[in-house]
Amino acid sequence: MNDLIPLVNKLQDVFNTIGSDTVDLPQIIVVGSQSSGKSSVLENIVQRDFLPRGNGIVTRRPLVLQLVNIHANEDSEPEEYGEFLHASNQKFTDFAEIRKEIEAETARIAGQNKGISRSPMQLKIYSPNVLNLTLVDLPGLTKIPVGDQPTDIENQTRNLISDYISKPNRHVIILAVSAANVDLVNSESLKLAKQVDPEGRRTIGVLTKLDLMDAGTNALEILTGRVLPLKLGFIGVVNRSQQDIVGNKPMVEALKSEAEFFKHHRAYRSIASRCGTPFLAKTLNNILMNHIRERLPDIKTRINTLIGQTSHELMSYGDSTLEGKSNRGALILRLLTKFASDFVSSIDGTSSDISTKELCGGARIYYIFNNVFGAALESIRPGGNLTVQDIRTAIRNSTGPRPSLFVPEIAFDLLVKPQILLLLQPSLRCVDLVYEELMKICHGCGSVELSRYPRLHAKLLEVVSDLLRERLAPTSEYVESLISIQHAYINTNHPDFIGGGAAISDLVRKNERKRREFEKLNRRSNNSSGVLNVSVQSSVVSKDENDGPLVSDNLKEPGGTKDINLHNGMNNPSSWAQRESFLTYFFGSGNKTDRTVLPDQPISIRNPRDIEELEHKLEHISLDEGVNHLTEREELETQLIRSLITSYFDLVRKAIQDTVPKAIMHHLVNRSRETVQNRLVEELYKEELFADLLQEDENLTNERQKCKTMLEVYREAFEIINEAM
Numbered sequence: 001m002n003d004l005i006p007l008v009n010k011l012q013d014v015f016n017t018i019g020s021d022t023v024d025l026p027q028i029i030v031v032g033s034q035s036s037g038k039s040s041v042l043e044n045i046v047q048r049d050f051l052p053r054g055n056g057i058v059t060r061r062p063l064v065l066q067l068v069n070i071h072a073n074e075d076s077e078p079e080e081y082g083e084f085l086h087a088s089n090q091k092f093t094d095f096a097e098i099r100k101e102i103e104a105e106t107a108r109i110a111g112q113n114k115g116i117s118r119s120p121m122q123l124k125i126y127s128p129n130v131l132n133l134t135l136v137d138l139p140g141l142t143k144i145p146v147g148d149q150p151t152d153i154e155n156q157t158r159n160l161i162s163d164y165i166s167k168p169n170r171h172v173i174i175l176a177v178s179a180a181n182v183d184l185v186n187s188e189s190l191k192l193a194k195q196v197d198p199e200g201r202r203t204i205g206v207l208t209k210l211d212l213m214d215a216g217t218n219a220l221e222i223l224t225g226r227v228l229p230l231k232l233g234f235i236g237v238v239n240r241s242q243q244d245i246v247g248n249k250p251m252v253e254a255l256k257s258e259a260e261f262f263k264h265h266r267a268y269r270s271i272a273s274r275c276g277t278p279f280l281a282k283t284l285n286n287i288l289m290n291h292i293r294e295r296l297p298d299i300k301t302r303i304n305t306l307i308g309q310t311s312h313e314l315m316s317y318g319d320s321t322l323e324g325k326s327n328r329g330a331l332i333l334r335l336l337t338k339f340a341s342d343f344v345s346s347i348d349g350t351s352s353d354i355s356t357k358e359l360c361g362g363a364r365i366y367y368i369f370n371n372v373f374g375a376a377l378e379s380i381r382p383g384g385n386l387t388v389q390d391i392r393t394a395i396r397n398s399t400g401p402r403p404s405l406f407v408p409e410i411a412f413d414l415l416v417k418p419q420i421l422l423l424l425q426p427s428l429r430c431v432d433l434v435y436e437e438l439m440k441i442c443h444g445c446g447s448v449e450l451s452r453y454p455r456l457h458a459k460l461l462e463v464v465s466d467l468l469r470e471r472l473a474p475t476s477e478y479v480e481s482l483i484s485i486q487h488a489y490i491n492t493n494h495p496d497f498i499g500g501g502a503a504i505s506d507l508v509r510k511n512e513r514k515r516r517e518f519e520k521l522n523r524r525s526n527n528s529s530g531v532l533n534v535s536v537q538s539s540v541v542s543k544d545e546n547d548g549p550l551v552s553d554n555l556k557e558p559g560g561t562k563d564i565n566l567h568n569g570m571n572n573p574s575s576w577a578q579r580e581s582f583l584t585y586f587f588g589s590g591n592k593t594d595r596t597v598l599p600d601q602p603i604s605i606r607n608p609r610d611i612e613e614l615e616h617k618l619e620h621i622s623l624d625e626g627v628n629h630l631t632e633r634e635e636l637e638t639q640l641i642r643s644l645i646t647s648y649f650d651l652v653r654k655a656i657q658d659t660v661p662k663a664i665m666h667h668l669v670n671r672s673r674e675t676v677q678n679r680l681v682e683e684l685y686k687e688e689l690f691a692d693l694l695q696e697d698e699n700l701t702n703e704r705q706k707c708k709t710m711l712e713v714y715r716e717a718f719e720i721i722n723e724a725m
């Protein structure tokens with residue numbers, strides 16, 4: 001077994017380096033009748049005296065013996081010691097103590113009087129002279145119960161042994177021990193082994209006590225396989241007798257006597273080389289070796305793969321010795337061109353490593369335009385921040401000292417302009433988001449090769465970041481100016497705005513209906529009583545041809561006592577402005593005097609006292625009255641203003657939604673995309689910078705070295721495996 005130790009140790013190193021499990025050697029399980037010599041055989045295999053032996057039943061609990069190889073050190077031989085699972089804090093360096101502990105622990109669990117127990121005792125022996133192997137000594141089979149043993153002792157031990165030797169997943173070698181001085185036909189161990197290993201592939205027959213056979217008899221027939229054929233054969237051994245043990249006969253001596261026995265025995269002489277404990281050990285060695293060999297092809301394949309992977313990794317780090325001075329410029333040019341083209345292709349979506357998991361590069365910019373920016377604009381509610389009072393105040397203020405005859409253009413301007421400014425913040429945010437995205441794209445560029453040169457990589461990032469930053473300000477300014485442009489001039493002649501006027505026409509139509517009803521009422525009340533009404537009437541002409549010219553808007557001064565007809569065209573509204581658009585009428589045609597025509601019309605006052613009353617009334621209009629109570633007309637005006645604001649804002653929003661992404665693409669994305677390569681060359685392709693830029697990353701140098709070392713280890717391991725196979 002010692003021959004195997006160096007190989008297995010070397011293999012163990014291989015396993016350690018490739019991070020694989022240890023070589024899982026088969027368990028060797030010793031099975032036999034009571035006192036057949038099982039413990040003696042086991043001790044011979046381990047070549048240490050440590051198991052209790054004696055006449056009668058000795059092994060009364062399964063003993064699971066794990067041998068652990070500890071590497072011999074160049075300077076010193078490591079200490080051999082044993083450790084029990086039940087007393088794991090105690091190191092047994094004296095093997096006689098181990099024997100005593102086994103006896104004591106057996107007695108503790110299985111009692112003093114021949115009783116047996118299924119509960120296994122675990123013992124680990126650490127030694128430089130052992131293989132990592134598990135050996136199991138089991139209680140011997142017995143037919144007649146003695147001492148404390150139960151009546152079904154035979155069944156109990158049989159089941160116990162079966163459990164150990166029939167484990168289907170575990171590779172188990174059965175050492176079926178039979179004493180030669182008992183008829184082999186009655187060998188319980190062989191019977192049991194046959195049950196679990198009918199073809200005899202993993203059973204070694206061990207015949208003990210050949211020295212105790214009756215005079216004139218021998219076991220030659222059995223040992224030569226003529227009685228019971230086993231693939232691994234029968235091996236005869238002569239262990240130490242009870243007398244030898246009592247007399248402390250050393251193991252070496254015992255081995256010598258055994259060899260002598262076979263050499264001089266008449267019957268066994270011819271097969272002496274295939275008898276005895278050394279041959280048994282050698283056979284076990286071969287079995288273990290074959291087992292290892294079976295596993296080697298797998299390990300070899302694994303090492304081969306590792307060699308391939310590691311070589312590939314090593315190549316990716318590049319060869320430190322290759323880059324001579326003459327190649328530097330070409331290398332830098334290649335790396336920066338690659339970086340620039342990575343940047344461009346990420347934006348264009350032509351990059352080779354396009355993700356299918358998440359949006360990347362240009363697609364994210366598209367997402368910003370359509371989803372983020374689009375949603376931000378959609379979420380703005382034009383006029384949402386304007387109260388009725390705001391609108392009314394604006395109207396009043398914009399009319400100055402004149403009565404508010406019509407919804408004035410100034411009020412509309414005043415109110416719609418701040419709404420347009422609401423588009424500024426999301427537009428600028430859109431620029432920022434795209435800028436950030438381009439930054440991200442630039443940080444995502446670069447190859448494994450580039451990672452070798454952290455300084456070059458950092459410089460590339462710096463130059464592209466500078467370029468992007470340079471483009472950010474003009475882009476933001478341009479976008480800001482897009483809003484300012486919209487803010488600068490309110491184009492009420494915009495064709496889309498007139499489309500928005502349809503809503504107003506509805507409003508106008510409603511008002512017309514109300515006006516007619518009101519007129520009827522008014523006429524009736526004028527005829528019947530002298531109730532004073534101040535009625536300011538204005539007419540509007542709808543653009544809607546079906547509607548024809550419409551007259552609307554009545555201003556009814558609160559508590560007014562007299563009709564003031566401000567509008568001389570009232571009697572024949574279609575005579576003026578019939579062909580004018582609603583808006584031209586409403587806001588004038590750009591000429592302020594047009595708008596003031598109507599109030600300049602003579603006011604018909606029927607009674608001079610009415611004027612006095614009016615003046616009196618004006619003096620007493622309280623502020624509250626003026627602010628809190630909306631007249632019908634004011635309500636209409638407010639509604640109109642609101643729908644006009646919405647209509648106008650919508651068309652501006654559309655324009656902004658369209659032009660901002662275009663501006664960003666032109667000023668920021670395309671510009672940087674087009675100039676990146678030239679800029680990089682301009683800034684970095686300078687002879688004096690080459691040395692600094694191409695300074696290699698220290699980590700990478702270390703990685704390369706580690707990789708090289710690993711490759712050597714794998715190659716060495718590969719050689720070891722090749723030798724072993």
Ligand SMILES: Nc1nc2c(ncn2[C@@H]2O[C@H](COP(=O)(O)OP(=O)(O)OP(=O)(O)O)[C@@H](O)[C@H]2O)c(=O)[nH]1
Nearest residue numbers: 034035036037038039040058059140209239241242
């Ligand atoms: N002369 C002689 N005695 C042997 C031989 N093998 C074992 N013995 C003796 O037989 C007795 C039993 O040996 P063990 O090795 O304890 O047998 P075992 O099978 O382990 O016994 P249990 O554990 O009690 O079942 C001991 O006294 C041994 O000295 C042998 O080949 N020749």
